[in-house]
Amino acid sequence: MMDTLLEVRGLKTHFATDRGLFRAVDGISFSVPKGRTIGLVGESGCGKSATSLSVMGLVPSPPGKVEAEAVLFGNRDVLKLTADERRRLRGGKMSMIFQEPMTSLNPVHTVGQQIIEAILAHTAMSPRAARARAIEMLELVRIPSAAQRIDDFPHNMSGGMRQRVMIAMALSCEPALLIADEPTTALDVTIQAQILDLLSDLQRRLGMAILIITHDLGVIAEVADQVLVMYAGRIVESADVNDLFADPQHPYTIGLLGSIPRIDVDRKRLATIEGTVPSPNNQPAGCRFAPRCPFADQRCRLDPPPLRDIAPGHRVACWKAPVEVTS
Incomplete structure (x- = not known):
C-alpha cells in the first residue's frame, strides 16, 4: 500500500437555495497517495469543482455546508482546523490551480x-x-x-x-498536494500539451501528489495514474487509468469514452449521451444515471447502487456491472 496523503470519507457539500437544497457533492470517498496523480472526471455540473473547494476549505458558508466523516491531510482532519490553521495549510502544503487564470x-x-x-x-x-x-x-x-x-x-x-x-x-511553497481544477481549459491544444508536460515534469522533480479535475478524458489519459468518474454528486466508477480505458464498466463511463472524437472511425456525427445531468435539488430515487441509461430497468430506477469492487482496484456503482470473481 502506498502512503496516503489525502483521504476523504463521506464528503457532502450542500447549498441552501430558494429552490431547495442543492446536493452538489453527496457522500463521496477517495484517497490520493503521495507522489501520484488522481484524475477526477465528469460533465460540467457533476460536483468536481465543489469537491476541490470543499477539500481546500473554500466553500462559502452560508449558503454552503460541508460535512464528512473525515477529510484527512496527513494526520490532520481539515474540517476540524481553525480558520487560521486552514489558511496556513492552504497555499503551503496544500495548493490549488484555479480554473480561469484571468479571473x-x-x-x-x-x-x-x-x-x-x-x-x-x-x-x-x-x-x-x-x-x-x-x-x-x-x-x-x-x-x-x-x-x-x-x-x-x-x-x-x-x-x-x-x-x-x-x-x-x-x-x-513546495506543496505536498496540488489540486488542479481544469488547468488546460480555454487553452489551445499546443499550450495544453505544454502545461500537462510541465505538470508531469514538476511532479517528478518535487515529488508532490496531484488531484487533477477535468472533463477531458484525453488529459486524464495523459497524466493520471488512477481515475475517479463522477456523476451527479457521486463517484460512479474508480479504476487504474489503463483498466478504465481498456474495460470501462459503468454506462456513463462507456458513454464518455464513446463520445471522444476518433480519426480511425468514420462518423458523420459525434456520439453523445442523451439527456442532461439531473438538478442537484431533484435527484432520481435510484441510480442517478438511470434516466439517461439505455440499460436501466425498474431496479435501477428505484434502488441506488452501491460503489462495489468488481476486480482488484476497480469499483463501480451499477447493478448491471459484473460481480467480482474471487478465487
Whole structure:
C-alpha cells in the first residue's frame, strides 16, 4: 500500500437555495497517495469543482455546508482546523490551480507581487529572498526572461503564460498536494500539451501528489495514474487509468469514452449521451444515471447502487456491472 496523503470519507457539500437544497457533492470517498496523480472526471455540473473547494476549505458558508466523516491531510482532519490553521495549510502544503487564470489573478497587481505575497504568507523569507524565489519559480515553469516578466501585469501575458504564473504561485511553497481544477481549459491544444508536460515534469522533480479535475478524458489519459468518474454528486466508477480505458464498466463511463472524437472511425456525427445531468435539488430515487441509461430497468430506477469492487482496484456503482470473481 502506498502512503496516503489525502483521504476523504463521506464528503457532502450542500447549498441552501430558494429552490431547495442543492446536493452538489453527496457522500463521496477517495484517497490520493503521495507522489501520484488522481484524475477526477465528469460533465460540467457533476460536483468536481465543489469537491476541490470543499477539500481546500473554500466553500462559502452560508449558503454552503460541508460535512464528512473525515477529510484527512496527513494526520490532520481539515474540517476540524481553525480558520487560521486552514489558511496556513492552504497555499503551503496544500495548493490549488484555479480554473480561469484571468479571473484568479488580480489585474491591478503585477504577477510578481502576487507570487511574493503567497511566499511571504507561508514562509519566513525576507521580501528580497521572496522576490528571488518568485523569479526562480517563473523560470521553473519556463517563462522566458523571468527577471523582467515578474513585473508584468496579468493582461500583458497570454493565456498560457498566465496559467504558468498560476502554477508558479501554487508551487512556490513546495506543496505536498496540488489540486488542479481544469488547468488546460480555454487553452489551445499546443499550450495544453505544454502545461500537462510541465505538470508531469514538476511532479517528478518535487515529488508532490496531484488531484487533477477535468472533463477531458484525453488529459486524464495523459497524466493520471488512477481515475475517479463522477456523476451527479457521486463517484460512479474508480479504476487504474489503463483498466478504465481498456474495460470501462459503468454506462456513463462507456458513454464518455464513446463520445471522444476518433480519426480511425468514420462518423458523420459525434456520439453523445442523451439527456442532461439531473438538478442537484431533484435527484432520481435510484441510480442517478438511470434516466439517461439505455440499460436501466425498474431496479435501477428505484434502488441506488452501491460503489462495489468488481476486480482488484476497480469499483463501480451499477447493478448491471459484473460481480467480482474471487478465487
